[in-house]
Amino acid sequence: MVKRSKKAKTMRKIIKAIWIFNWFNSCGFIELVPLVGSRWDMERFGMIIVGTPRHADVLFIAGYQTLKSIKRAQRVYEQMAEPRVVIALGSCTMTGGMYWDSYNTIKRLEDYLPVNLYIPGCPPRPEAVFEACEKIFQHVKELQ
Amino acid sequence: MVTKETELLDEIKSEFKVDGRVQRKQRIWVSTDKNKLIEMCNWLKDHGFVHLSAVSVTDWLEDGKYELTYHLWSYDDKILITVKTKIDREKPTISSVMPIWEESAQIHERELHELFGVKFKGNSDLVPLFLEDWGGPPPFRKDFDWRNYVREEYYSKENEREKVYYD
Numbered sequence: 001m002v003k004r005s006k007k008a009k010t011m012r013k014i015i016k017a018i019w020i021f022n023w024f025n026s027c028g029f030i031e032l033v034p035l036v037g038s039r040w041d042m043e044r045f046g047m048i049i050v051g052t053p054r055h056a057d058v059l060f061i062a063g064y065q066t067l068k069s070i071k072r073a074q075r076v077y078e079q080m081a082e083p084r085v086v087i088a089l090g091s092c093t094m095t096g097g098m099y100w101d102s103y104n105t106i107k108r109l110e111d112y113l114p115v116n117l118y119i120p121g122c123p124p125r126p127e128a129v130f131e132a133c134e135k136i137f138q139h140v141k142e143l144q
Numbered sequence: 145m146v147t148k149e150t151e152l153l154d155e156i157k158s159e160f161k162v163d164g165r166v167q168r169k170q171r172i173w174v175s176t177d178k179n180k181l182i183e184m185c186n187w188l189k190d191h192g193f194v195h196l197s198a199v200s201v202t203d204w205l206e207d208g209k210y211e212l213t214y215h216l217w218s219y220d221d222k223i224l225i226t227v228k229t230k231i232d233r234e235k236p237t238i239s240s241v242m243p244i245w246e247e248s249a250q251i252h253e254r255e256l257h258e259l260f261g262v263k264f265k266g267n268s269d270l271v272p273l274f275l276e277d278w279g280g281p282p283p284f285r286k287d288f289d290w291r292n293y294v295r296e297e298y299y300s301k302e303n304e305r306e307k308v309y310y311d
Contacts (some may be wrong), residue, residue: 067275067276068275100294100309101309107298
């Protein structure tokens with residue numbers, strides 16, 4: 001019998017890859033580019049960025065949303081198929097962050113979209129994003 | 145010393161009776177009355193200033209004036225000329241330079257209409273550019289208290305987490 005580590009067992013149970021659609025408004029994208037690159041490569045966990053929200057399971061929203069862009073984000077969310085998860089990155093999505101007193105940005109993302117998970121940080125480290133993704137895997141397991 | 149900058153400025157001065165100075169090589173400032181602006185812009189375009197690189201507004205709160213600034217560049221002479229004109233702050237209305245510089249003027253004027261509330265007569269499209277469903281005053285006016293606006297619009301003093309924003 002082949003001995004498998006606990007992590008490998010967990011990974012084997014996941015039958016679904018996680019496809020991500022990015023909706024990045026500001027610095028959030030720049031800070032998450034390492035996730036796509038070779039060092040933090042997210043594809044080894046079966047996560048890949050797709051070109052359309054209709055194929056995506058997870059919506060990543062990073063950075064502040066303006067009053068104009070949040071409407072587009074809502075439309076992106078509406079296009080996604082169930083089950084869908086929204087993950088908000090950075091302190092801007094939680095409290096407005098350093099834009100707490102800006103007249104043109106929204107302050108709490110959950111007032112506009114059903115957020116499943118917040119990742120704090122300005123910006124969040126890739127490790128934090130992976131921890132969040134592990135929680136999505138958990139979520140997927142529970143869905144089965 | 146007579147340079148092409150001083151020559152041009154003298155020509156403008158004799159043509160329109162306006163104030164102006166040569167700041168340095170390739171740089172001229174001219175202040176004009178708002179009634180003469182269109183005529184002057186037409187004249188400048190005929191003299192090689194085909195490129196309108198920017199239009200901006202300065203808010204002089206104490207004087208009750210908006211100062212409009214037009215930056216024009218000539219590819220032939222390599223001169224940047226800045227035309228300034230003052231308009232009333234409370235009823236900011238001015239003729240559009242869209243008939244002269246077309247699209248490059250249009251987008252600048254549209255932005256200034258949104259941020260300062262300046263009405264450009266003759267501009268084809270002045271709908272908001274960045275601020276959709278905006279209910280407040282033009283946000284770049286100096287007397288717009290944005291922090292207070294945000295407190296009223298987004299936060300509640302009763303909320304334990306948001307109390308800090310009122311200190």
